[in-house]
Amino acid sequence: MSAVIDGRAHGAASQREATAAAPLQALKITKRFGGLTALDDVSLELRPGEVHGLIGPNGSGKTTLLNMLSGYYEPTAGEIRYRDLSLGAASVQQRAAIGVARTFQKPRLLPMLPVLDNTMLGAWSHARSGFLATALGLPAGRAEEAALRERATELLHGVGLGAVIHRRANGLDHAQQRFLEIARGLALQPRFLLLDEPAGGLTGAEIEHLGAVIRTVRDAGIGVLLVEHHTDFVFRISDRVTTLNVGRLLRHGTPDEVRHDPEVIRVYLGA
Numbered sequence: 001m002s003a004v005i006d007g008r009a010h011g012a013a014s015q016r017e018a019t020a021a022a023p024l025q026a027l028k029i030t031k032r033f034g035g036l037t038a039l040d041d042v043s044l045e046l047r048p049g050e051v052h053g054l055i056g057p058n059g060s061g062k063t064t065l066l067n068m069l070s071g072y073y074e075p076t077a078g079e080i081r082y083r084d085l086s087l088g089a090a091s092v093q094q095r096a097a098i099g100v101a102r103t104f105q106k107p108r109l110l111p112m113l114p115v116l117d118n119t120m121l122g123a124w125s126h127a128r129s130g131f132l133a134t135a136l137g138l139p140a141g142r143a144e145e146a147a148l149r150e151r152a153t154e155l156l157h158g159v160g161l162g163a164v165i166h167r168r169a170n171g172l173d174h175a176q177q178r179f180l181e182i183a184r185g186l187a188l189q190p191r192f193l194l195l196d197e198p199a200g201g202l203t204g205a206e207i208e209h210l211g212a213v214i215r216t217v218r219d220a221g222i223g224v225l226l227v228e229h230h231t232d233f234v235f236r237i238s239d240r241v242t243t244l245n246v247g248r249l250l251r252h253g254t255p256d257e258v259r260h261d262p263e264v265i266r267v268y269l270g271a
């Protein structure tokens with residue numbers, strides 16, 4: 001699958017290297033919803049080619065931070081940054097151009113559309129000729145659609161959905177829907193993939209498969225943010241881990257540092 005999940009062409013080699021190494025940054029983020037402070041002065045840096053686990057008790061602000069990094073919410077204070085770009089109010093198109101893809105706690109798919117079409121929707125931001133040329137059956141549009149279809153098919157095989165590419169999304173089981181969301185995110189050719197509780201409702205074997213997919217994505221140079229309650233899984237697969245508690249940064253470090261931190265054990269992991 002890594003051959004499919006490759007980087008994009010971005011001008012000169014040095015420019016490409018700088019871009020490839022640039023992190024997606026949350027800088028001193030505060031987010032208030034009315035009187036509730038969901039995040040309070042939290043920073044996090046997601047580097048390309050690493051898995052960054054984000055854990056913490058229910059309501060600690062994990063999804064809010066993911067929503068902030070993906071541009072769904074604007075910070076009350078602080079900044080989301082990629083290179084020299086402040087993403088506070090970045091549009092969907094800008095986010096796609098930067099290469100930030102995400103999945104949701106409850107998969108958001110188009111239920112009546114086939115699995116392949118759901119996946120291709122993730123790739124349309126890269127189409128040069130666009131919907132109109134395709135709808136009008138112009139040669140450039142047709143060629144582009146064929147290329148997107150091929151890539152989406154490869155991705156679906158890569159995440160283990162090769163046998164169901166023509167099935168409607170609502171005919172998939174829960175785990176398959178989760179992997180479909182990941183394939184759709186990867187179709188964007190992202191630099192950063194933000195996963196919101198991807199292991200929720202999966203069996204042990206399915207979680208192992210998820211781990212293999214995430215490792216391949218990381219090895220392709222993509223930065224993966226993993227918001228997850230399955231802490232064993234997070235510690236096993238992450239390069240770095242950030243823990244939140246009631247909207248504040250509790251601990252940040254390697255999996256071993258976080259796992260053995262007395263405060264993290266006290267408020268989240270238990271004895």
Ligand SMILES: Nc1ncnc2c1ncn2[C@@H]1O[C@H](COP(=O)(O)OP(=O)(O)OP(=O)(O)O)[C@@H](O)[C@H]1O
Nearest residue numbers: 033036037038056057058059060061062063064065
């Ligand atoms: N759109 C919103 N409007 C109002 N309050 C919100 C909104 N989104 C989140 N919150 C509140 O912000 C706090 C943090 O929520 P968030 O969903 O980020 O936590 P979480 O750590 O992801 O929790 P969980 O593990 O249960 O998914 C909670 O108190 C939540 O109720």
